[in-house]
Amino acid sequence: MSDIRIKICGLSTLPTLEATIAAGADMAGFVFFAKSPRHISLETARALGRAAQGRIRKVALSVDASNADLDAMVDALAPDLLQLHGRETPERVGAVKARFGLPVIKAIGVATAADVAAAAAYLGAADILLFDAKPAPGAAVPGGAGLAFDWTALRGHAGGEWMLSGGLDPDNVAEALALTQAPAVDVSSGVESARGVKDEAKIAAFVAAARR
């Protein structure tokens, strides 16, 4: 079994959180973005955060959130990491990291190798870069679309800790890992039975396929 790290993103129910922990994933992602089908309320975040405490690393995902909104989600979920999935600048990433004293994952939308090269600007600010498919221009929800990008674009990436994301599923994750040598992967749509509805069997299949 490999030591690939795995994040299951967009969890919103206790059974699918339990399935994620039972499968042996390393991180559980919770989305705080009202336009997302995976958005959770602060009340749900509090309940899921308590259930996950000390059993899996919790990631609070936000999109260009204000300090006040970040304060509220951190208070409710008590995350281990923050994921910034909007247009946050390196300066904003640094400010969020300093405010909460938590490691920050910065999502980088990738269409071409130039997007990967530009991510170098975040190397001193973010703890982990998450390479994801670039959202379509004007997309209402900038992630979790089940879209893959050309993985060969990652060949020139600038180092640091990173994760691969975008359109992964139990059937393609092994190929993606072989091609990119990614140390960590993140998935949302590929472990769902319908948009926003996580599937326990697919979560287990994804973790097994990634670790095989």
Ligand SMILES: O=C(O)c1ccccc1NCC(=O)[C@H](O)[C@H](O)COP(=O)(O)O
């Ligand atoms: O998942 C969402 O609904 C979401 C909403 C707003 C910003 C980001 C979002 N998801 C980010 C993730 O970390 C996803 O896991 C990543 O984009 C991969 O998604 P998918 O291609 O569906 O596996």
